[in-house]
Structure formats: C-alpha cells, structure tokens
Amino acid sequence: MTIHREGRTLLFVLLLVLFALNWAVARFLPGNTLVQNSVIVVSVVFYLIILQFFRVPIFTVQKNDNQVLAPADGKVVVIEETEETEYLKGRRKQISIFMSPINVHVNRMPLGGVISFFKYHPGKYLVAWHPKSSTENERTTVVVKTKDGVEVLFRQIAGALARRIKWYVKENQQLQQGEEFGFIKFGSRVDIFLPLDAKVNVKIGEVTKGGRTVLAELK
Missing domain, CATH: 1.10.287 (Helix Hairpins)
Known part of the structure; x- marks a missing residue:
C-alpha cells in the first residue's frame, strides 16, 4: 500500500x-x-x-477487453436501464457505486481505450445516493472508446462531504484498463453506463474493488 x-x-x-x-x-x-x-x-x-x-492498494490488474472492471471501491447501489442524455443519447444499463469515507478513493479505468469525450460540470452537493445527484451535483463525464469501437460512459459525482473531484484525463488520451483516471476525496459515487446487451455480473449491495471486481461483460 x-x-x-x-x-x-x-x-x-x-x-x-x-x-x-x-x-x-x-x-x-x-x-x-x-x-x-x-x-x-x-x-x-x-x-x-x-x-x-x-x-x-498495490495489485496487478487482470486486463480483459471484454470485461468491465469496477471504477471504484464501494457498494453497488443502482442497477437499472436508463436514458443517457448527455453524450450517448440512448438507453443504457447503469451501474452506480457508492464510495463511503472508509473506501479507497482512487478511480480506475473500467476499460482500456481512447478518451472520446470529457466534460466537467459544476453543481450542487446533494448526498451521493440522492436520485438527482447524478444530474445536479458537481461531476465529471468521461467516455472511453475501446479498440472495438464500443463507447462506455462513466461519471465521478461529488456528494455532501466529497467536494474535491480530481481527474487526470483529457480527450484523445489513451489509457489502459485499471489505470488511474481520477480521485474523489472523502467518499462519493461513480456511475457507469453500459450497452444494453452487456451481461451484468454484480447485484445490489455487492462490495466492489476498483480495478479488480468485474462489473459486467461486453458482447
């Protein structure tokens, strides 16, 4: 460590x-x-x-182009089909991970690829589990495009305590699966939006480890 x-x-x-x-x-x-x-x-x-x-924590990332790794340590609080309106403009499977103050706060790339979109949004500081936190809180939106052309969107979302979002990515940057892309101080939430045909491997309440837990598998 x-x-x-x-x-x-x-x-x-x-x-x-x-x-x-x-x-x-x-x-x-x-x-x-x-x-x-x-x-x-x-x-x-x-x-x-x-x-x-x-x-x-120090560990070796088991890279797999067909697997989506958890971007953060925490607990799965949302698994649902939803409309992604900012960039993907369509229906997606959303998985949300809540990071408590005792979790590791490093955010890691769920997939390897090129950053095709990035945007920072200033906003509110609602509690991270609030339904509107993903659209009204301070947040970042990151989209990675894999070598197969699949785009996966994920967001860092600030909470009531976490008011310092840090990111280390920019558009057109190439990053490896499991590589660090950001950090959120003192707990918050990370949302990830997957294709509808992705096979989800986790369930509500399951504990995740960033860069190690396999959230889903891509077709």
Whole structure:
C-alpha cells in the first residue's frame, strides 16, 4: 500500500498541526497526564482516519477487453436501464457505486481505450445516493472508446462531504484498463453506463474493488 499524491501535503501539514497541539498541551499543562495522554490518543486516531482516506492498494490488474472492471471501491447501489442524455443519447444499463469515507478513493479505468469525450460540470452537493445527484451535483463525464469501437460512459459525482473531484484525463488520451483516471476525496459515487446487451455480473449491495471486481461483460 502507498499514499496517494492528493493526500501527501494535507497529511504533512496535519502532522505538524497535531505535533504542535501536543507540544502546547505538554507545555502549558505539564502536570495533567490525563489530558496529555487523551490528546495523544485522539491525535493518533484522527491522523490514522485521515491517512486511510488516501491509501492506494498495490495489485496487478487482470486486463480483459471484454470485461468491465469496477471504477471504484464501494457498494453497488443502482442497477437499472436508463436514458443517457448527455453524450450517448440512448438507453443504457447503469451501474452506480457508492464510495463511503472508509473506501479507497482512487478511480480506475473500467476499460482500456481512447478518451472520446470529457466534460466537467459544476453543481450542487446533494448526498451521493440522492436520485438527482447524478444530474445536479458537481461531476465529471468521461467516455472511453475501446479498440472495438464500443463507447462506455462513466461519471465521478461529488456528494455532501466529497467536494474535491480530481481527474487526470483529457480527450484523445489513451489509457489502459485499471489505470488511474481520477480521485474523489472523502467518499462519493461513480456511475457507469453500459450497452444494453452487456451481461451484468454484480447485484445490489455487492462490495466492489476498483480495478479488480468485474462489473459486467461486453458482447
């Protein structure tokens, strides 16, 4: 496991702040060991909680052109047929993954290919499971076109806590399956829109691992 670059500065500053806080407590309350020990324990626990937000697991991606990998760690909250109106302009199978604050927050490419469309949308910060979050919240829309010409659309969606969406893609960029394309701080949601003939391999409530869980298979 490594620490994601999005968290390194924050973790360093937080370490300095907590160190200064503990120094101040020891300096101005030298005889109160209960308070000193309590502040140390709270500081360590708090730092570890923030640290786990930015962890990045190390693993080998099992690439398969016919399989759609989960773009994020989390839990499947939506599997339905819906109308995609922004780019694909048609009926698609939608799978939505909710990322809680304790999940890994790296977003990975579900398929390898060329980025044929990208757009950032400023917006609201409704809770990530709200039905309108996918159309009204701050979000990105990314479309990857595979070597077989299949286009799959996926979105990073901000939530009530996650107000920092980061993306590392641009149009015409070539990316590999499982490669990192973005990061969402402190939990949110990722939607993915598949062809209607795709075979879905997950069910509602199932836990996913980004870059490892096979969400679906393409015809």
